[in-house]
Amino acid sequence: MLSIIDKKCMGMQNPVGIRPARPEFSWIIDSDMHDTVQETYQIQVRSLDGTLVWDSGSCSSGICSAVFYDGEPLRPRTCYEWTLAVTDNHGQTAVRRGDLFETGFSEGEPWTGKWISPKQEVVPDAFCDWPADKLVEHFGPVDFVGLDMGNPDGVAPAYYLRKSFGLLPKKRSSARLYITAGGIYDVSLNGKPVTDTLFNPGFTPYDKYFEYQTFDVTGLLEQENVIGVILADGWYKGRNGIGGLRNLYGKQTKLLAELHVRYEDGTTDIIATDDTWISSKGPYEYADLFVGEFYDARKDLGAWDCAGYIPKGWTAVTVLPHTDEVLKGICAPPAGVVEHIRPASVYRNDIGELILDMGQNIAGFVRATFYNQEPGAHIVFEHTEMLDERGHYMNSINPDCRELIDHYICCGKSSETYCPRFTFHGFRYVRISGLKGQVRAEDFEGLVVASRLDTTMDFQCSNPDITRLQSNIFRSQQGNFLGIPTDCPQREKAGWTGDVFVYSDTASYVQDVRMFLKRWLEMVRMEQFANGIVPVTVPYTKNYYYIQDCVFQAHTSCGWGDAIIEVPWVLYQQYGDISFLTDNYDAMKKWIGYVEKEASEGRTDDYEKMPLSQQERQPYLWNTGFHYGDWSYPSCRNEKGETDNLQSSINTREYVATALYAHSCEVFSKVAAVLSKDEDARYYRTLRDRICKAYEEEYIRPDGQFPLPIQGLYVLTLAMGLVSEEKAGLLARHLNQLILDNGGCLDTGFMSIKFLLDVLCRYGYTDTAKTLLLQEKCPSWLYEVKHDATTVWSKWNAIQPETGKVTCASYNHYSFGSVGKWMYNYILGIRNTGCGFRDFVVEPGFDYPFQWACGSYHCVYGDIRVAWARDGRERSIDLTVPVSTHALIRLKDCDTNSLSHYFKDRMKDGYVSLGSGTYHICYQTRPEM
Ligand code: BGC
DSSP states (O other), X not given: OEEEEEEEETTBSSOEEEOSSOOEEEEEXXXXXXXXXXXXXXXEEEETTSOEEEEOOOEEOOOOSOEEOOSSOOOTTOEEEEEEEEEETTSOEEEEEEEEEEEOOXXXXXXXXOOEEOOOOOOOOSSTTOOHHHHHHHHTTTOOOOOSOSSOTXXXXXXXXXXXXXXXXXXXXXXXEEEEEESEXXXXXXXXXXXXXXXXXXXXXXXXXXXXXXXXXXXGOOSEEEEEEEEXXXXXXXXXXXXXXOOSSOSSOEEEEEEEEEETTSOEEEEEOSXXXXXXXXXXXXXXXTTEEEEEGGGOOOSTTXXXXXXXXXXXXXXXXXXXXXXXXXXXXXXEEEEEEOOSEEEEOTTOOEEEEEEEEEEXXXXXXXXXXXXXXXXXXXXXXXXXXXXXXXXXXXTTOOOSEEEEEOOOOSEEEEOOSXXXXXXXXXXXXXXXXXXXXXXXXXXXXXXXXXXXXXXXXXXXXXXXXXXXXXXXXXXXXXXXXXXXXXXXXXXXXXXXXXHHHHHXXXXXXXXXXXXXXXXXXXXXXXXXXXXXXXXXXXXXXXXIIIIISOSOOTTTTTHHHHHHHHHHHHHOOTHHHHHHHHHHHHHHHHHHHHHHHOOOTTGGGSOHHHHHHGGGOOXXXXXXXSTTOTTOBOTTSOBOHHHHHHHHHHHHHHHHHHHHHHHHXXXXXXXXXXXXXXXXXXXXXXXXXXXHHHHOOTTSOOSSOOHHHHHXXXXXXXXXXXXXXXXXXXXXXXXXHTTSOOOOOTTTGGGHHHHHHHTTOHHHHHHHHHOOSSSSHHHHHHTTOSSOOSSTTSBOTTTOOBOSOOSOOGGGGGGHHXXXXXXXXEEEOSSTTSEEEEOOXXXXXXXXXXXXXXXXXXXXXXXXXXXXXXXXXXXXXXXXXXXXXXXXXXXXXXXXXXXXXXXXXXXXEEOSEXXXXXXEEOTTO
């Protein structure tokens, strides 16, 4: 039987409040018959009165995602039903009805509501008086550390806003609340939460647009009602990212909301933000996304968001002058609590500190219940990712930092529960002080917060450390994918573009990041400068702008800016969604045009002294300006023995920049070819060849060596195919030797690491790849695992191998987890060879020292499942191939006599060719193997 087992609009089930322009549809079908292919699909969209607004007609196609609405313009704030009918090659059909989507406002459509602001103390900007030399002085060569974070000044209370209103005694049919804020809002209706999503409206470049959310509140309305909103600073005006600067987008928090109540008689009432709303301070002394919260329960406002409450001391809000903010509906899954975890333990250490150990490093917060505390008792929660080597509390982020601390003042009730809502922390441990009486682990719960993305990768193998590495990668991704992809959840929470460059392919295996990264790429396009520069973080907040300007005199870098080309290309291949290319094409072209101009016009200081032949190739080398380069490669140390990030940039920048210039030209020419933009395709292909020639002549000696013995340079050159095959062989040999000389340890930085194992395998150094993967000495992935890591670290030697000292670092940084893709490709053995896994290869990692591996990848067509095992000469593979896809299974060293006819008949050149279905293949290897 053919069945439709999943159906989504914009990657969500029955989404409400999406942008009305072009909704996207996707689905998964399943069949109990082998070799099933979807032959046709048909989508019909109807408004709820039954009017047909789009009929795709029967489309002969196997695709089941990235189908875009193409009917008459959708009406704003309207619910539609969509029906899907599919047929397959066996003559089966399946139909699914009843799925809904609802549009929000049309872009640019005026709102009835006005921006309002609670009466609030205006906190002065810290920004203007922040001296550049102080920055440089603090910045140092060690790592990016939080600057000027000494004390949480300039933080502001969260304000309470309310609006009470009565409704006509008429039958209501539906009610929707449309709401956004400059800040983070938490909204309730008649004392009940309107949503379980968090950190709304989410982080966007607020100077370009705000996202608003839409909630179905039909069931919450009464005759007499109160809308209650608590409004905190958030990314909009709180202390933010590096430097902890505040007021990045505004000096005052603000709110915009409209409640539309529809009646059965066809009329609508709108209750909107205006001068009738009132506001008050409440129990939050402050509520800052980065610093933490200070909640005084004695100041609890009681039933402030319910009818009948007397708002004593509340004041009128200010209606802000009209401005033209762009407002957009949602287009990706929201953020919220994604997991509840019980602490591993709560105990007093040898110096009497009360330590709560969550058992894993998370992004989120703790819900705590206390009993019989004195009124006024001050309970402090200090979060940290690591305890020091003695098991004592330390702030693992920055020695001076006083942040990631929540305060709670008890009101003295027999039982009180505190759970933050306007902050989240990156932490595993919490030092709790001020709590009297017996403390039990069951009084605490860890709440993990993230964007609600489906997990698409399951991976296990017979080596528990490698399995653990996989779960660490997952956890680091989850801890950093909240609204935007961030570098780390504790120190910066910033959308570093280079991190996404290196990690997007692993990310797209681990979770369904299609809509999540599509949304972020839209922000990248908005933040792109007119001259094509793609900044190093997106959103590009003032603090990063300022640092980049003062410290590096540059707003971009190779690799970081190249994200605009790399990420859409990676996602197009992974998901087969061509809109990644069409949406981003112009931005890609602008970026590559910028790089071309920089490279061809920039001249190094020694240009005049160069021989003519060398001068002639200079326009093809991107050897000027600042670049992060192969940032943070581990052997680059300062005299104190600490990783010297700036030096790693200086040593590698011109090589890496030129390599990535060639790579981006190549990728862009492929993109152009896919979109039939032949002239661009040809131009950038030719340019790429010229860059490669210049690169080889300028940097690589005839014996295949770079002037500097840096692994990353070899890795990038090989990964990007910048030299002839013959030269490549030499380079690969040198790379291998560098690794052996380094005691079998990697020495790659941010840009090169993701290609390392792949390049070694490609050039026949599989044993070295195995050594690196299973290495337990520092630097290595398993060094972290052996040191009880539950996430991926930013510094390999964050726990010093020589002394065991726990140092300040980010312990939750996914970039070095980019090895994930290699694990799925080489150990589990699933490799995409088509577009969106329409065709894929399964090559089980029998060559690796594992007895078995199993797992699955949920591609856009459904679950690809693989479980393989080996025992002596016996090999077994259990496999599921989704409907509409085709797999080639590599049966390495197979003694075909041991194979059943079914597979023997489908075998060619060592590969078995299989359509959809579930299979069990077993065979023996040839005796000599
Ligand atoms: C971030 C990185 C980022 C880097 C720039 C750091 O502070 O945490 O992930 O890419 O700066 O190189």
